[in-house]
Amino acid sequence: MEMNKILREILFKAELERHIVSECEDQARILCGENPDKRLHVIEQLRDLILERGECYPPRLDDAFLLRFLRARNCIPARAHRLLARYCKFREQNPHLWRDVYWYGLARLGNIFEGVLFDRPDVGRLIIGRLGQWDPDVFSADELVRGCLLLLEFAFPLQQRSVHIVNCSRVIENLFYLFKRLAPADDLWKRVYFHGYDYSSLHRYLDQECLPERYGGHREAVSLGEWLTAINQYRKEDFDKDMSSIGYAV
Numbered sequence: 001m002e003m004n005k006i007l008r009e010i011l012f013k014a015e016l017e018r019h020i021v022s023e024c025e026d027q028a029r030i031l032c033g034e035n036p037d038k039r040l041h042v043i044e045q046l047r048d049l050i051l052e053r054g055e056c057y058p059p060r061l062d063d064a065f066l067l068r069f070l071r072a073r074n075c076i077p078a079r080a081h082r083l084l085a086r087y088c089k090f091r092e093q094n095p096h097l098w099r100d101v102y103w104y105g106l107a108r109l110g111n112i113f114e115g116v117l118f119d120r121p122d123v124g125r126l127i128i129g130r131l132g133q134w135d136p137d138v139f140s141a142d143e144l145v146r147g148c149l150l151l152l153e154f155a156f157p158l159q160q161r162s163v164h165i166v167n168c169s170r171v172i173e174n175l176f177y178l179f180k181r182l183a184p185a186d187d188l189w190k191r192v193y194f195h196g197y198d199y200s201s202l203h204r205y206l207d208q209e210c211l212p213e214r215y216g217g218h219r220e221a222v223s224l225g226e227w228l229t230a231i232n233q234y235r236k237e238d239f240d241k242d243m244s245s246i247g248y249a250v
Contacts, residue, residue, distance in 0.1 A: 111223035
Protein backbone atom coordinates (compact mmCIF):
# COMPACT_ATOMS: atom_id res chain seq x y z
CA MET A 1 0.00 0.00 0.00
CA GLU A 2 2.82 2.41 0.94
CA MET A 3 4.64 1.64 -2.33
CA ASN A 4 1.46 2.40 -4.28
CA LYS A 5 1.07 5.72 -2.46
CA ILE A 6 4.66 6.78 -3.19
CA LEU A 7 4.35 5.86 -6.87
CA ARG A 8 1.11 7.83 -7.10
CA GLU A 9 2.81 10.88 -5.58
CA ILE A 10 5.71 10.61 -8.02
CA LEU A 11 3.35 10.35 -10.97
CA PHE A 12 1.45 13.37 -9.70
CA LYS A 13 4.75 15.25 -9.42
CA ALA A 14 5.62 14.23 -12.99
CA GLU A 15 2.26 15.57 -14.13
CA LEU A 16 3.02 18.91 -12.47
CA GLU A 17 6.31 19.07 -14.35
CA ARG A 18 4.28 19.60 -17.51
CA HIS A 19 3.66 23.07 -16.08
CA ILE A 20 6.78 24.64 -14.62
CA VAL A 21 6.90 24.26 -10.83
CA SER A 22 9.33 25.90 -8.40
CA GLU A 23 11.15 22.68 -7.44
CA CYS A 24 11.87 21.85 -11.07
CA GLU A 25 12.91 25.43 -11.75
CA ASP A 26 15.47 25.32 -8.95
CA GLN A 27 16.99 22.08 -10.22
CA ALA A 28 16.90 23.30 -13.83
CA ARG A 29 18.73 26.48 -12.78
CA ILE A 30 21.38 24.61 -10.78
CA LEU A 31 21.90 21.56 -13.01
CA CYS A 32 21.00 22.88 -16.47
CA GLY A 33 21.91 26.55 -16.36
CA GLU A 34 18.31 27.54 -17.08
CA ASN A 35 17.31 31.18 -16.73
CA PRO A 36 13.53 31.48 -16.19
CA ASP A 37 13.57 34.96 -17.75
CA LYS A 38 15.10 33.61 -20.97
CA ARG A 39 13.29 30.24 -21.08
CA LEU A 40 10.75 31.16 -23.75
CA HIS A 41 13.45 32.87 -25.82
CA VAL A 42 15.73 29.81 -25.97
CA ILE A 43 12.75 27.54 -26.71
CA GLU A 44 11.89 29.79 -29.64
CA GLN A 45 15.53 29.71 -30.78
CA LEU A 46 15.47 25.91 -30.79
CA ARG A 47 12.18 25.84 -32.67
CA ASP A 48 13.60 28.24 -35.27
CA LEU A 49 16.68 26.02 -35.73
CA ILE A 50 14.46 23.01 -36.35
CA LEU A 51 12.37 24.82 -38.95
CA GLU A 52 15.25 26.61 -40.63
CA ARG A 53 17.67 23.69 -40.94
CA GLY A 54 15.17 20.98 -41.78
CA GLU A 55 17.53 18.30 -40.48
CA CYS A 56 14.92 16.57 -38.33
CA TYR A 57 11.16 16.29 -38.00
CA PRO A 58 10.26 15.91 -34.32
CA PRO A 59 6.91 14.36 -33.38
CA ARG A 60 6.12 17.52 -31.41
CA LEU A 61 7.18 21.16 -31.38
CA ASP A 62 5.40 22.38 -28.26
CA ASP A 63 7.31 24.22 -25.54
CA ALA A 64 7.25 21.37 -22.99
CA PHE A 65 8.75 18.87 -25.44
CA LEU A 66 11.52 21.19 -26.65
CA LEU A 67 12.36 22.25 -23.09
CA ARG A 68 13.29 18.64 -22.28
CA PHE A 69 16.04 18.72 -24.90
CA LEU A 70 17.25 22.15 -23.86
CA ARG A 71 17.60 21.09 -20.24
CA ALA A 72 19.58 18.04 -21.30
CA ARG A 73 22.10 20.30 -23.04
CA ASN A 74 22.48 23.15 -20.56
CA CYS A 75 19.89 25.27 -22.36
CA ILE A 76 22.14 25.82 -25.38
CA PRO A 77 19.86 25.71 -28.48
CA ALA A 78 22.54 24.49 -30.91
CA ARG A 79 23.49 21.54 -28.66
CA ALA A 80 19.84 20.74 -27.98
CA HIS A 81 19.21 20.72 -31.73
CA ARG A 82 22.00 18.19 -32.33
CA LEU A 83 20.57 15.95 -29.62
CA LEU A 84 17.07 16.23 -31.05
CA ALA A 85 18.36 15.44 -34.54
CA ARG A 86 20.03 12.23 -33.26
CA TYR A 87 16.84 11.31 -31.38
CA CYS A 88 14.73 11.73 -34.51
CA LYS A 89 17.20 9.87 -36.73
CA PHE A 90 17.24 6.88 -34.39
CA ARG A 91 13.45 6.81 -34.31
CA GLU A 92 13.26 7.00 -38.10
CA GLN A 93 15.74 4.14 -38.51
CA ASN A 94 14.13 1.86 -35.90
CA PRO A 95 10.34 2.38 -36.02
CA HIS A 96 9.70 -1.25 -35.01
CA LEU A 97 10.98 -0.51 -31.52
CA TRP A 98 7.96 1.64 -30.61
CA ARG A 99 5.62 2.09 -33.57
CA ASP A 100 2.24 0.67 -32.45
CA VAL A 101 3.91 -1.02 -29.45
CA TYR A 102 1.48 -1.18 -26.53
CA TRP A 103 3.63 0.37 -23.82
CA TYR A 104 1.89 -1.28 -20.88
CA GLY A 105 2.52 -4.71 -22.39
CA LEU A 106 6.22 -4.21 -21.63
CA ALA A 107 5.40 -4.60 -17.93
CA ARG A 108 6.00 -8.31 -18.54
CA LEU A 109 9.74 -7.58 -18.53
CA GLY A 110 9.39 -7.36 -14.75
CA ASN A 111 12.58 -6.44 -12.92
CA ILE A 112 15.06 -6.65 -15.78
CA PHE A 113 14.97 -2.84 -15.61
CA GLU A 114 14.59 -1.03 -12.30
CA GLY A 115 14.86 2.30 -10.55
CA VAL A 116 14.55 3.66 -7.03
CA LEU A 117 11.99 6.00 -5.50
CA PHE A 118 14.64 8.45 -4.38
CA ASP A 119 17.09 10.70 -6.15
CA ARG A 120 19.28 13.66 -5.26
CA PRO A 121 20.51 16.48 -7.49
CA ASP A 122 24.14 15.60 -6.76
CA VAL A 123 23.63 11.91 -7.59
CA GLY A 124 20.83 11.97 -10.12
CA ARG A 125 18.20 9.35 -10.89
CA LEU A 126 19.32 5.75 -11.16
CA ILE A 127 18.28 3.50 -14.03
CA ILE A 128 19.32 -0.09 -13.41
CA GLY A 129 19.61 -2.77 -16.06
CA ARG A 130 19.86 -6.32 -14.66
CA LEU A 131 20.83 -8.05 -17.88
CA GLY A 132 21.70 -11.22 -15.98
CA GLN A 133 17.95 -11.64 -15.44
CA TRP A 134 17.27 -11.73 -19.17
CA ASP A 135 16.24 -15.11 -20.57
CA PRO A 136 16.42 -14.97 -24.42
CA ASP A 137 14.02 -17.92 -24.56
CA VAL A 138 11.35 -15.82 -22.83
CA PHE A 139 11.97 -12.32 -24.19
CA SER A 140 13.41 -11.40 -27.56
CA ALA A 141 16.25 -8.90 -27.88
CA ASP A 142 13.78 -6.45 -29.46
CA GLU A 143 11.53 -6.67 -26.40
CA LEU A 144 14.50 -5.98 -24.16
CA VAL A 145 15.44 -2.88 -26.17
CA ARG A 146 11.80 -1.73 -26.26
CA GLY A 147 11.63 -1.89 -22.47
CA CYS A 148 14.84 0.09 -22.10
CA LEU A 149 13.70 2.74 -24.60
CA LEU A 150 10.34 3.07 -22.89
CA LEU A 151 12.00 3.64 -19.52
CA LEU A 152 14.31 6.22 -21.07
CA GLU A 153 11.37 7.93 -22.77
CA PHE A 154 9.87 8.69 -19.32
CA ALA A 155 13.23 10.14 -18.24
CA PHE A 156 14.54 11.33 -21.60
CA PRO A 157 16.32 13.38 -22.61
CA LEU A 158 18.76 13.31 -19.74
CA GLN A 159 22.29 14.25 -18.83
CA GLN A 160 24.12 10.97 -18.49
CA ARG A 161 26.57 11.42 -15.66
CA SER A 162 28.07 7.96 -15.45
CA VAL A 163 27.62 4.25 -16.16
CA HIS A 164 28.55 1.74 -13.46
CA ILE A 165 28.91 -1.95 -14.23
CA VAL A 166 28.82 -4.44 -11.35
CA ASN A 167 28.80 -8.23 -10.98
CA CYS A 168 30.94 -8.75 -14.06
CA SER A 169 34.15 -10.66 -14.71
CA ARG A 170 37.51 -9.18 -15.63
CA VAL A 171 37.08 -10.66 -19.09
CA ILE A 172 34.16 -8.32 -19.79
CA GLU A 173 36.12 -5.38 -18.46
CA ASN A 174 39.12 -6.17 -20.65
CA LEU A 175 36.91 -6.56 -23.72
CA PHE A 176 35.38 -3.17 -23.01
CA TYR A 177 38.76 -1.45 -22.88
CA LEU A 178 39.73 -3.14 -26.15
CA PHE A 179 36.51 -1.90 -27.76
CA LYS A 180 37.10 1.57 -26.30
CA ARG A 181 40.43 1.79 -28.12
CA LEU A 182 38.76 0.99 -31.44
CA ALA A 183 35.66 3.15 -30.96
CA PRO A 184 35.48 6.87 -31.85
CA ALA A 185 36.67 9.20 -29.10
CA ASP A 186 33.79 10.27 -26.88
CA ASP A 187 33.59 11.69 -23.37
CA LEU A 188 31.04 8.97 -22.58
CA TRP A 189 33.82 6.36 -22.31
CA LYS A 190 35.42 8.38 -19.52
CA ARG A 191 32.26 7.98 -17.45
CA VAL A 192 32.07 4.17 -17.58
CA TYR A 193 33.26 2.45 -14.38
CA PHE A 194 33.72 -1.26 -13.64
CA HIS A 195 33.44 -2.50 -10.07
CA GLY A 196 33.41 -6.28 -10.47
CA TYR A 197 31.83 -7.69 -7.32
CA ASP A 198 33.18 -4.95 -5.04
CA TYR A 199 30.27 -2.78 -3.93
CA SER A 200 32.55 -0.63 -1.78
CA SER A 201 34.08 0.55 -5.05
CA LEU A 202 30.61 1.48 -6.30
CA HIS A 203 29.91 3.39 -3.08
CA ARG A 204 32.81 5.71 -3.78
CA TYR A 205 30.77 7.12 -6.67
CA LEU A 206 27.14 6.58 -5.62
CA ASP A 207 25.94 7.28 -2.09
CA GLN A 208 24.43 4.23 -0.38
CA GLU A 209 21.47 6.42 0.50
CA CYS A 210 20.47 6.34 -3.17
CA LEU A 211 21.17 2.67 -3.98
CA PRO A 212 18.92 -0.40 -3.72
CA GLU A 213 19.60 -2.81 -0.87
CA ARG A 214 21.03 -5.50 -3.16
CA TYR A 215 23.92 -3.14 -3.97
CA GLY A 216 24.63 -2.28 -0.35
CA GLY A 217 22.23 0.66 -0.28
CA HIS A 218 19.19 1.62 1.76
CA ARG A 219 16.45 1.93 -0.88
CA GLU A 220 13.87 -0.42 -2.28
CA ALA A 221 14.12 -1.10 -6.00
CA VAL A 222 11.05 -0.57 -8.19
CA SER A 223 10.76 -2.72 -11.30
CA LEU A 224 9.70 -1.52 -14.73
CA GLY A 225 6.60 -3.67 -14.29
CA GLU A 226 5.67 -1.82 -11.07
CA TRP A 227 6.28 1.56 -12.68
CA LEU A 228 4.09 0.76 -15.67
CA THR A 229 1.32 -0.70 -13.51
CA ALA A 230 1.19 2.51 -11.46
CA ILE A 231 1.32 4.69 -14.57
CA ASN A 232 -1.47 2.69 -16.17
CA GLN A 233 -3.60 3.12 -13.05
CA TYR A 234 -3.12 6.86 -12.63
CA ARG A 235 -2.40 8.10 -16.14
CA LYS A 236 -4.39 10.99 -17.54
CA GLU A 237 -5.51 12.10 -20.98
CA ASP A 238 -2.40 14.24 -21.51
CA PHE A 239 -0.19 11.21 -20.91
CA ASP A 240 -2.05 9.21 -23.56
CA LYS A 241 -1.70 12.09 -26.01
CA ASP A 242 2.03 12.32 -25.38
CA MET A 243 2.58 8.59 -25.85
CA SER A 244 0.48 8.41 -29.02
CA SER A 245 2.28 11.47 -30.43
CA ILE A 246 5.58 9.57 -30.39
CA GLY A 247 4.10 6.40 -31.90
CA TYR A 248 3.11 4.16 -28.99
CA ALA A 249 -0.24 2.38 -29.03
CA VAL A 250 -2.63 3.66 -26.36
